[in-house]
Amino acid sequence: MGTFWRQILVRTYFQINDDRLLALAAGVVFYGLLALFPAITALVSSYALFADATTIGSHLNLIAPMMPASAFSIVAEQVTRIVTRTTGDLSFTFLLGLALAIWSANAGLKAIIDALNIVYGVKEQRSFIRLNLVSLAFTVGALAAMLTAFAAIVIVPVILSYLPFYGYDVTLLPLLRWPALFVIVMLGLAVLYRFGPDRRPARWQIISPGVVFATVAWLAGSALLSWYLASFADYDATYGSLGAGIGLMMWLWMSAIVVLVGAELNSEIDNARRAVPRTDEDGIGTPS
Secondary structure (H helix, E strand, O other), X not given: OOHHHHHHHHHHHHHHHHOOHHHHHHHHHHHHHHHHHHHHHHHHHHHHXXXXXXXXXXXXXXXXXXXXXXXXXXXXXXXXXXHOOOOOOOOHHHHHHHHHHHXXXXXXXXXXXXXHHHHHOOOOOOOHHHHHHHHHHHHHHHHHHHHHHHHHHHHHHHHHOOOOOOOOHHHHHHHHHHHHHHHHHHHHHHHHHHHOOOOOOOOOOOOOHHHHHHHHXXXXXXXXXXXXXXXXXXXXXXXXXXXXXXXXXXXXXXXXXXXXXXXHHHHHHHHHHHOOOOOHHHOOOOOO
């Protein structure tokens, strides 16, 4: 590893401490937890506009491997509760409830944007309207991505039935799920890092070290946390009925940490590349 990257990693480590990133991520989790259930309501309500809401439960298996079992059970129970009172009729009350759910879920995205501003060392100067439009765009975009993924579960097998290798779909689809998830998470993080913080000018990078790190760390961290909670941590014995909620908070905290660490890494790389080039002895110039 060259001197440039060693210094980037060292600076990232110290900046994580300076920004108190673990506490910052905990703040994101607080607002994220408040926004989670309105987001689920918005997702189920949006799904009901295009399909039978009762079928969304089976599609949730798409995200089950990404979460600890106890955390997923909370999400699944909330979905079931919402489905029982969702009609999908385009009434004024339904649309108003959907709009309120999206607005409430929007608070979680604003917390992430605020944290990214701290990570990138910038001050939020966008107007109230513009900031909310940006966060709403992220919220609606995330809902649209989930709905598209659910639609793909139904559409892809139909498309495969017309292809020569039909019959192998049972083997292919589970294998394709993880590469597809990797690409989706990378694209989402690239957009978040580019348009979330109020930094101008900012380069558009679909693939960056921070995005790759955060994607790999999130997928690996989710798997490791799920294994740890299932094998060692008995939160139910310690926290009683709150055990599942604690597991969900741990997963959200881990997710927030890796997203912010990825942003810290990109921020330090950008700062180094914008700096005035030094001599080779200083070890900071072009990557070696």
